[in-house]
Amino acid sequence: MITTTGEYALRAMAYLAQLPEGKYALAKDMGRELGIPPNYLGKVLQALAREGLLVSLRGRNGGFRMDRKPDEICLFDILSAVEPMKRYETCILGHKKCSDETACPIHYTWKEARDRVVNMFRKTQLTRLLEHQRALKK
Amino acid sequence: MITTTGEYALRAMAYLAQLPEGKYALAKDMGRELGIPPNYLGKVLQALAREGLLVSLRGRNGGFRMDRKPDEICLFDILSAVEPMKRYETCILGHKKCSDETACPIHYTWKEARDRVVNMFRKTQLTRLLEHQRALKK
DNA sequence: ATAAAATCGTACTTGCGTATCCTTTTATCG
């Protein structure tokens, strides 16, 4: 239901959130620790930095670190940085014009179900992913 | 949130459901009417026939028709015939072992949200897609 | 026998995930 890239972003953010504050981590190390291809993880981390969720530092002793507290970031922030959230707002019958005003037969039913997902992304803070973080190894 | 193929299947089933009972329709005609590539729609219809949702008839005067009443088919039946429903049951952090017994930090939260979607598929009958069917043109 | 239709196999296209290589930045060492 979410893209692989989105999953990587969530796991990487959870990893960074449990590090000592201010500490930078390397894409390569994180990839190894989390079992994510380091090359691609680098791209994902860059995207998160571009969106202001992470701070990146180039050169020796560089890496990525959190820019905010884990309770100031929700899952929606993370996911929307790496995948198009329109996925969760489209008519199930593919109508371009489907909306509250011009609704397809199941518009409201479908909207309620998918909104449940999006609202969960919006209300859940990164902190929620941290509990028992070290049991996650995979 | 659903695959394009799934959307095609829903629309095609809705189209067939509003036809006079026992009437066969051609993949080509349906494709033209619904604005779906006829070649691909053929594949989708074949899959639906293989799963017992449609009856297919080869040769002259052939085509596809419903095999059940529209209120005896739910959206889940249709979607599961053309796409893997596992998509709606996987851990958001990608853990293979995540389950009610061995739960990741947000297992139950995530499960509740995605179950809302699946339950909607299960409880909603094809009939629900038929209202104002002819306003759908696209 | 012919024509109409599903069925089947194959090939093309696009996007996502992946892997490399090169460039740029920056701390550190001689």
Added chain:
DNA sequence: CGATAAAAGGATACGCAAGTACGATTTTAT
């Protein structure tokens, strides 16, 4: 101060799956 090494940043190419297109085969009514 200059050279070097370590890191992100960026460009490019590959593999794979989904969606698409098309042609060959089989079935069946006329």
